[in-house]
Amino acid sequence: MQQFSKSFRASIRQYMMIIAMVVLVVFFYTSTGGKFGKPMNVYNIIMQNGYVLVLAIGMLLPILIGTIDLSVGSVVAVIGAVAGIMMYRWGQPVWLTLIVCILCGVVIGIWQGFWIAIVNLPPFIATLGGMLIFRGLTLVLLQGKTLAPLPSSYVQISSGYIPDIVSNIFGIESNMNITTIVIAVILCLLVLYGQLNARKQKLKYGFQAPGIPAILLRVFLISAAILLVASRLALYKGIPFVLVIVGVLALFYTFILNNTTIGRYIYALGGNARAAELSGINIRNVKYGIFINMAIMSAVAGIVFSARLNSASPLAGQSFEMDAIASCYLGGASASGGIGTIMGALVGGLIMGILNNGMSLLGVSSDAQQIVKGLVVILAVAFDILSKSKSSK
Amino acid sequence: MENILLEMQSITKEFPGVRALDNVSFKVKEGEVHALVGENGAGKSTLMNVLSGWYAYGSYDGQIIFDGQECKFFNLRDSEKLGIVIIHQELGLIPYLSIAENMFLGNETASKLGPLHVIDWNECHNRATEMLNKVGLDENPETLIKDIGVGKQQMVEIAKAMAKNVRLLILDEPTASLNDQDSAHLLDLVRGMKEKGVTCIIISHKLNEVEQIADAITIIRDGATIETLYRGIDEFTQDRIIKGMVGREMTDRYPSRESNPGEICFEVRNWNVEHPLYEGKRVIQDANFDVRKGEIIGFAGLMGSGRTELAMSVFGKAYGKNITGQIFKDGKEVQLNDVADAIRKGVMYLTEDRKGAGLNAIDDIRHNITIANLQSISKRNVVNHNEEIKVAEEYREKLAIRSTGILQTAGTLSGGNQQKVMLSRGLFSNPDVLILDEPTRGIDVGSKYEIYTFMNELVNEGKAVIFVSSEMPELLGMCDRIFVLNEGRIIAELSGDELSQEIIMEKILTDTRKRAEHATIQ
Numbered sequence: 001m002q003q004f005s006k007s008f009r010a011s012i013r014q015y016m017m018i019i020a021m022v023v024l025v026v027f028f029y030t031s032t033g034g035k036f037g038k039p040m041n042v043y044n045i046i047m048q049n050g051y052v053l054v055l056a057i058g059m060l061l062p063i064l065i066g067t068i069d070l071s072v073g074s075v076v077a078v079i080g081a082v083a084g085i086m087m088y089r090w091g092q093p094v095w096l097t098l099i100v101c102i103l104c105g106v107v108i109g110i111w112q113g114f115w116i117a118i119v120n121l122p123p124f125i126a127t128l129g130g131m132l133i134f135r136g137l138t139l140v141l142l143q144g145k146t147l148a149p150l151p152s153s154y155v156q157i158s159s160g161y162i163p164d165i166v167s168n169i170f171g172i173e174s175n176m177n178i179t180t181i182v183i184a185v186i187l188c189l190l191v192l193y194g195q196l197n198a199r200k201q202k203l204k205y206g207f208q209a210p211g212i213p214a215i216l217l218r219v220f221l222i223s224a225a226i227l228l229v230a231s232r233l234a235l236y237k238g239i240p241f242v243l244v245i246v247g248v249l250a251l252f253y254t255f256i257l258n259n260t261t262i263g264r265y266i267y268a269l270g271g272n273a274r275a276a277e278l279s280g281i282n283i284r285n286v287k288y289g290i291f292i293n294m295a296i297m298s299a300v301a302g303i304v305f306s307a308r309l310n311s312a313s314p315l316a317g318q319s320f321e322m323d324a325i326a327s328c329y330l331g332g333a334s335a336s337g338g339i340g341t342i343m344g345a346l347v348g349g350l351i352m353g354i355l356n357n358g359m360s361l362l363g364v365s366s367d368a369q370q371i372v373k374g375l376v377v378i379l380a381v382a383f384d385i386l387s388k389s390k391s392s393k
Numbered sequence: 394m395e396n397i398l399l400e401m402q403s404i405t406k407e408f409p410g411v412r413a414l415d416n417v418s419f420k421v422k423e424g425e426v427h428a429l430v431g432e433n434g435a436g437k438s439t440l441m442n443v444l445s446g447w448y449a450y451g452s453y454d455g456q457i458i459f460d461g462q463e464c465k466f467f468n469l470r471d472s473e474k475l476g477i478v479i480i481h482q483e484l485g486l487i488p489y490l491s492i493a494e495n496m497f498l499g500n501e502t503a504s505k506l507g508p509l510h511v512i513d514w515n516e517c518h519n520r521a522t523e524m525l526n527k528v529g530l531d532e533n534p535e536t537l538i539k540d541i542g543v544g545k546q547q548m549v550e551i552a553k554a555m556a557k558n559v560r561l562l563i564l565d566e567p568t569a570s571l572n573d574q575d576s577a578h579l580l581d582l583v584r585g586m587k588e589k590g591v592t593c594i595i596i597s598h599k600l601n602e603v604e605q606i607a608d609a610i611t612i613i614r615d616g617a618t619i620e621t622l623y624r625g626i627d628e629f630t631q632d633r634i635i636k637g638m639v640g641r642e643m644t645d646r647y648p649s650r651e652s653n654p655g656e657i658c659f660e661v662r663n664w665n666v667e668h669p670l671y672e673g674k675r676v677i678q679d680a681n682f683d684v685r686k687g688e689i690i691g692f693a694g695l696m697g698s699g700r701t702e703l704a705m706s707v708f709g710k711a712y713g714k715n716i717t718g719q720i721f722k723d724g725k726e727v728q729l730n731d732v733a734d735a736i737r738k739g740v741m742y743l744t745e746d747r748k749g750a751g752l753n754a755i756d757d758i759r760h761n762i763t764i765a766n767l768q769s770i771s772k773r774n775v776v777n778h779n780e781e782i783k784v785a786e787e788y789r790e791k792l793a794i795r796s797t798g799i800l801q802t803a804g805t806l807s808g809g810n811q812q813k814v815m816l817s818r819g820l821f822s823n824p825d826v827l828i829l830d831e832p833t834r835g836i837d838v839g840s841k842y843e844i845y846t847f848m849n850e851l852v853n854e855g856k857a858v859i860f861v862s863s864e865m866p867e868l869l870g871m872c873d874r875i876f877v878l879n880e881g882r883i884i885a886e887l888s889g890d891e892l893s894q895e896i897i898m899e900k901i902l903t904d905t906r907k908r909a910e911h912a913t914i915q
Contacts, residue, residue: 261768264764278732278744280765281764
């Protein structure tokens with residue numbers, strides 16, 4: 001949980017984005033007469049954006065080293081196709097399908113990483129090629145047809161939720177999913193513990209540490225957000241599996257980027273590649289790892305997305321890469337590398353998702369939505385550049 | 394002939410923390426070849442950049458009078474309009490454009506078609522051929538720049554200058570990257586230009602060439618003009634020029650240190666390195682050197698002599714291809730296969746290119762210090778942030794890095810403090826052998842002294858330091874022994890009484906001459 005506090009401190013830009021997100025939420029809540037905040041709608045926002053958030057988390061790594069991966073949408077499609085063929089045509093079990101899908105992701109990553117890290121192709125070109133190749137492969141595999149339906153246990157990955165175990169055990173009769181609330185409270189306590197523990201460590205080293213009131217305020221704000229979302233979800237079905245996947249990935253990658261040597265190598269490579277090399281960092285391995293990771297994350301998104309569609313479609317995943325890239329930039333990542341956080345990418349992705357959902361509820365046509373989203377990306381980054389150049393003067 | 398074409402009066406130019414030019418005055422007569430000499434960093438290039446308008450009027454103090462008129466140049470175009478053309482050390486040609494295209498870039502023969510300027514290619518090629526004839530270069534103007542050698546590229550630069558109706562041509566180290574034949578040709582060309590009435594200012598380290606060609610020589614040292622020598626009036630020999638360049642008092646510029654070297658700590662034998670891009674081109678040939686514990690050795694040599702290439706190739710093959718030779722550390726042969734390997738085995742190199750290959754300018758001081766040795770503050774690859782803060786604070790204090798704190802972005806520090814961050818990184822990797830490549834480049838005098846002091850402390854702790862520098866005085870002031878490099882070879886090892894700038898210079902010049910003779914015999 002220490003990561004949260006770190007990303008709060010990380011940049012004013014992120015505060016700005018979080019504030020912007022809150023403003024958007026309030027705006028849509030009032031302008032839709034509360035429809036936006038209905039339990040089912042909160043659930044929908046998570047379902048609609050789960051795979052984009054997974055991709056945004058994955059995409060942050062290439063962006064941190066100053067590149068992008070264009071093949072993401074096509075990889076999502078080809079993984080969906082593999083899943084469809086395994087289960088629909090060959091009748092293989094779900095668990096085997098999942099393993100094969102992830103392995104396919106690894107293979108795709110090795111292929112792309114080979115061109116980027118070993119042959120030194122610019123990632124833009126290598127993944128542009130990948131985008132065409134994997135889209136074509138999808139069409140070949142599916143012969144242009146959509147395979148549906150998929151087994152219901154597979155579909156559960158996307159539409160399932162954590163069942164209300166607590167109510168069942170204790171025999172509580174309630175219209176709320178008590179388990180959701182229990183999990184949320186446990187999370188809040190973990191946040192509190194994490195913050196206090198970090199403070200204790202700092203004091204042990206004799207450093208200045210934030211005071212107890214500051215920590216309580218921070219924990220209060222985070223807990224309020226967690227409980228707010230949890231209460232909505234509890235009134236509907238409960239915590240969707242997708243949210244669990246996104247949450248676990250977000251925490252894991254935040255930890256990797258903030259607390260491990262590999263994370264530091266990635267930031268160093270993005271900040272100054274030559275300097276990283278002369279500091280003894282094996283640039284080739286880092287690059288290779290990043291693109292393998294991206295492909296695995298695309299595979300995860302491919303599974304989530306095909307489960308949500310309940311079909312393997314040759315058109316799946318089109319322009320997903322752009323949504324993921326936009327989320328990262330919106331969340332404060334720098335196009336030239338070295339700057340960006342998982343938290344930022346998530347907030348960026350959520351802002352896009354909230355805009356989509358809110359505008360749909362308001363009856364804005366999807367054509368106009370595109371224009372608004374495009375403008376938001378440009379304005380957010382322009383604002384960032386202008387505020388930076390002002391502060392540096 | 395006695396007409397003064399250019400007069401620069403009391404030019405003062407300051408950069409943050411450094412006074413690059415201090416009240417410099419400089420006169421050039423019409424039709425002469427005027428050489429400008431001085432050590433690296435003495436201010437020659439800065440002076441010429443002031444003259445050409447690269448540093449706009451107002452960013453310096455003083456006056457420029459050209460052809461009797463006071464001039465205020467705001468950019469290169471302004472000075473070019475009056476016929477002042479500067480040819481930089483790094484050629485300003487675009488490799489994938491043709492000779493003719495390069496020659497008239499920004500100066501095209503074009504006719505107007507509405508808002509467009511349409512280039513008349515026939516006219517362009519005619520004029521290009523005419524200019525190429527003038528400089529005696531027999532090439533098709535449509536040939537791409539990348540397809541001709543450096544010597545010919547230099548000719549194209551001069552032809553380009555001629556196309557601009559040049560009156561005063563400034564050549565910054567024109568022969569630095571040329572072989573002797575090309576250099577001779579170029580000097581002939583300069584003489585030819587002189588006959589056509591073009592005045593030349595030539596900046597050069599090759600004093601033998603200066604001695605041959607110049608009518609007058611102005612010597613600059615530490616941002617001030619020392620003297621101007623005239624052919625036929627003053628003594629006009631290389632020795633005399635060197636004396637002018639060097640003649641400074643050396644007391645107190647370098648902290649003193651008791652020299653008591655221990656055993657040999659690091660030794661390199663029969664080291665050969667090929668160019669990373671041009672396979673087969675030897676950059677370093679049969680280099681042998683060693684450094685003892687508690688000793689500072691220096692690598693001296695002119696630009697392009699292979700100092701940095703040698704240092705980097707030793708540092709885990711960070712430069713070059715097909716490297717052969719042996720490295721011994723504490724008497725045992727070791728393989729340093731990559732940078733990480735070298736650091737692990739106690740060898741660290743800090744780059745001369747602080748901005749390009751050293752600092753991560755967008756990250757903070759703390760991360761910049763720890764990056765080369767993260768493992769030491771990590772458990773199972775998880776970095777202990779508090780430990781990291783402790784380390785960073787320790788070095789910030791120890792090296793007196795002036796900053797708002799360890800969280801200050803490294804790019805916002807002054808040059809001297811950036812260098813101290815680099816030095817902290819080097820020290821934190823805990824090396825036995827520390828290679829410092831131009832550690833004092835572009836930093837102010839005070840920081841220089843601090844860095845020298847620090848080097849001495851290291852050596853007193855029993856570490857070995859290899860000091861690579863293009864500023865000979867600091868090598869002489871700091872090193873126990875100096876290895877002199879020229880054209881990729883170590884040509885001399887000097888110690889004790891031999892440590893003088895005259896001897897180093899002489900060694901380099903003799904070696905260059907010998908090689909030139911050897912080349913002509915072949």
